[in-house]
Amino acid sequence: MKEEIKQLFNENRFTLVGDEEEEILDKCLTFCINYKIKPSDIVSSWEAYYLNRQFVEPIVQNAEMDGFLLYLQNEQKESIIKEEPGLHIYSSKDLDMILNDEDGDEKEVIPGTPTRNSQDPYSESFDSTPQTNGRTFSVGKPSKLITPFGQRTHKFVVKFSINNVPSTVNEQKEHEHENSDDDLIRKVQPGKRCSLTVHGSKPEAGCRFMYDRIEDRFNALENRIKKHANAFSSSKLYQEPVDPTVSSQKSIFSVGMICCDGEGRLNEKSALLQSSVEHSGGQRVRLELQNTNQYSIFPGQIVGIEGHNPSGHCLIASKVVDSIPLFNTADLNMNPTKKQALDKEIQSNDLSSKQEELSVIIASGPFTTTDNLLFEPLVELLAYAKRKLPQLLILLGPFVDSEHPEIEKGTTNMSYNEIFHFEILRRLQDYLEYMGSHSRVILIPSIRDANHDFVFPQPAFDIHPPDLKNQVASLTNPGLFEANQVKIGCCSVDILKHLSGEEISRNPAGGGPSDRMGRLVNHILGQRSFYPLYPPAEGIPLDFSLAPEALEISSIPDILILPSDMKYFAKVLTLGEGEEQVKSLCINPGRLSKGEGGGTFVELTYYGNPETTNASIIGI
Numbered sequence: 001m002k003e004e005i006k007q008l009f010n011e012n013r014f015t016l017v018g019d020e021e022e023e024i025l026d027k028c029l030t031f032c033i034n035y036k037i038k039p040s041d042i043v044s045s046w047e048a049y050y051l052n053r054q055f056v057e058p059i060v061q062n063a064e065m066d067g068f069l070l071y072l073q074n075e076q077k078e079s080i081i082k083e084e085p086g087l088h089i090y091s092s093k094d095l096d097m098i099l100n101d102e103d104g105d106e107k108e109v110i111p112g113t114p115t116r117n118s119q120d121p122y123s124e125s126f127d128s129t130p131q132t133n134g135r136t137f138s139v140g141k142p143s144k145l146i147t148p149f150g151q152r153t154h155k156f157v158v159k160f161s162i163n164n165v166p167s168t169v170n171e172q173k174e175h176e177h178e179n180s181d182d183d184l185i186r187k188v189q190p191g192k193r194c195s196l197t198v199h200g201s202k203p204e205a206g207c208r209f210m211y212d213r214i215e216d217r218f219n220a221l222e223n224r225i226k227k228h229a230n231a232f233s234s235s236k237l238y239q240e241p242v243d244p245t246v247s248s249q250k251s252i253f254s255v256g257m258i259c260c261d262g263e264g265r266l267n268e269k270s271a272l273l274q275s276s277v278e279h280s281g282g283q284r285v286r287l288e289l290q291n292t293n294q295y296s297i298f299p300g301q302i303v304g305i306e307g308h309n310p311s312g313h314c315l316i317a318s319k320v321v322d323s324i325p326l327f328n329t330a331d332l333n334m335n336p337t338k339k340q341a342l343d344k345e346i347q348s349n350d351l352s353s354k355q356e357e358l359s360v361i362i363a364s365g366p367f368t369t370t371d372n373l374l375f376e377p378l379v380e381l382l383a384y385a386k387r388k389l390p391q392l393l394i395l396l397g398p399f400v401d402s403e404h405p406e407i408e409k410g411t412t413n414m415s416y417n418e419i420f421h422f423e424i425l426r427r428l429q430d431y432l433e434y435m436g437s438h439s440r441v442i443l444i445p446s447i448r449d450a451n452h453d454f455v456f457p458q459p460a461f462d463i464h465p466p467d468l469k470n471q472v473a474s475l476t477n478p479g480l481f482e483a484n485q486v487k488i489g490c491c492s493v494d495i496l497k498h499l500s501g502e503e504i505s506r507n508p509a510g511g512g513p514s515d516r517m518g519r520l521v522n523h524i525l526g527q528r529s530f531y532p533l534y535p536p537a538e539g540i541p542l543d544f545s546l547a548p549e550a551l552e553i554s555s556i557p558d559i560l561i562l563p564s565d566m567k568y569f570a571k572v573l574t575l576g577e578g579e580e581q582v583k584s585l586c587i588n589p590g591r592l593s594k595g596e597g598g599g600t601f602v603e604l605t606y607y608g609n610p611e612t613t614n615a616s617i618i619g620i
Contacts, residue, residue, distance in 0.1 A: 009043055023062050024062050031068075049071045052071075149598050205460060242254055256273040258301045360559075368593060382428075389439075391439065391484075400450045446458075486606050493530075494564045518571055556582045556584050564590075592620065
């Protein structure tokens with residue numbers, strides 16, 4: 001058999017490394033015997049492995065045998081699952097657990113909750129565990145190595161937490177769940193179903209896109225500038241906005257959009273201010289920022305500028321106001337009497353209604369590792385949710401990731417819709433049937449979803465499961481909704497990463513270290529837009545012909561979910577000053593999977609206020 005394997009390698013123009021030839025053939029022979037594979041099949045498998053890994057030279061090295069073994073194991077596992085659907089394949093960890101008569105839940109490592117803004121000591125060891133096959137997947141820092149998903153040391157590790165109120169409800173539920181009468185078949189105790197109200201449903205499923213015109217873009221940007229100008233005027237905190245292009249020796253106040261003079265990255269010398277058509281005919285003026293001791297700007301940002309323009313060619317700024325005053329931008333054009341009556345009505349409703357507690361688990365895709373399409377991270381997330389019994393499970397795309405290696409190469413034997421329905425919806429159906437009617441799931445698509453429209457803002461998934469239509473809700477991207485009167489905003493586009501690459505800032509001297517991630521989120525809330533950056537980042541199909549109002553944040557959400565490739569976080573941010581302060585809990589849950597390893601997700605319990613909320617970021 002060894003001679004036959006060697007001959008077949010040579011016939012397929014693969015060269016065995018000379019001093020390693022005997023050892024390679026011995027391992028290939030072992031693979032043939034262990035997995036009952038013919039020599040011709042193992043050479044065909046090596047050819048597929050060679051093409052998938054995109055090796056440069058057609059040589060067979062001993063160093064690749066471990067990776068080839070994992071590939072063969074995955075092939076065997078997939079073939080068995082196809083032949084016998086529903087079959088559970090036990091791992092070595094499962095067998096150890098059975099032989100030692102141990103419960104899998106007891107093996108999980110859940111350390112005590114650290115203090116606020118503290119870093120868990122497990123975070124470094126989790127991210128830096130080396131792979132065994134010698135290959136790495138970059139996740140921002142090339143020096144870090146990721147543990148393959150099947151070789152994790154711990155299942156769930158709390159990596160970061162803000163905790164102000166002890167979580168007694170979930171602990172009680174979990175205790176009841178673990179101490180049920182039957183240890184083999186556990187019955188979930190019925191919980192309290194949370195209310196759900198979706199705000200806005202545009203763009204609608206099946207809408208036409210790629211019809212974006214210059215007129216649509218102009219009108220959308222002009223409306224943003226006018227709304228912000230009206231907000232500054234109505235606040236009575238600043239002067240009436242005037243034309244910034246007219247020369248004047250006295251101090252003026254103007255409102256406009258930050259633009260870049262050229263195609264390069266924005267800098268202090270290339271900043272321009274474009275005012276509204278009403279004030280300046282849409283003309284731009286150079287913005288001088290040297291006299292300001294603090295600013296943070298990016299292209300597309302609507303700002304208020306205090307300063308003077310002695311020549312008419314350059315607006316010399318003395319102060320940059322980068323967020324509008326705190327009140328609903330949707331009510332700006334409303335009659336003052338009507339607005340006052342509405343405010344009283346809202347206040348009376350707030351006094352009469354009491355915010356309930358809300359338990360949520362939040363995760364963002366990809367939901368499978370890059371080495372297969374088995375969706376193992378999603379399976380473990382749902383298993384964790386079955387133990388913790390959340391009222392709401394929020395899943396943000398991508399679900400069928402267009403950047404996954406197997407999707408990019410087209411090596412799958414199912415369509416994208418089949419993968420979505422079989423791997424995602426079927427698993428969610430099993431989860432909801434186990435949990436009962438009190439549990440809800442919210443799905444939010446991503447522009448990286450291969451089975452959905454490539455446009456932003458993005459319509460919801462057009463899914464209507466007959467048995468679960470009251471439990472599964474599909475929202476637009478971005479989306480706003482209320483659950484138990486808790487306002488939640490979500491956007492799966494990585495706006496934090498895009499803003500990070502375009503923003504320029506200056507901090508006051510001696511002001512101490514700044515919270516950069518908090519500042520980026522403040523831009524989104526201060527601009528009242530899920531995507532305030534313009535022009536958009538490369539690859540973002542921003543279409544203003546659909547529903548530009550879908551990008552607006554009409555009121556500050558209690559919880560803002562912004563998944564990003566940047567480092568996970570959970571922060572309570574404060575907007576406004578004095579009595580008009582508003583607090584919002586901002587969360588980046590990270591990605592559920594990173595390369596061949598696991599990622600992070602968020603578990604939180606809301607207690608009526610962002611400051612009194614348990615939020616834990618958990619590594620999987």
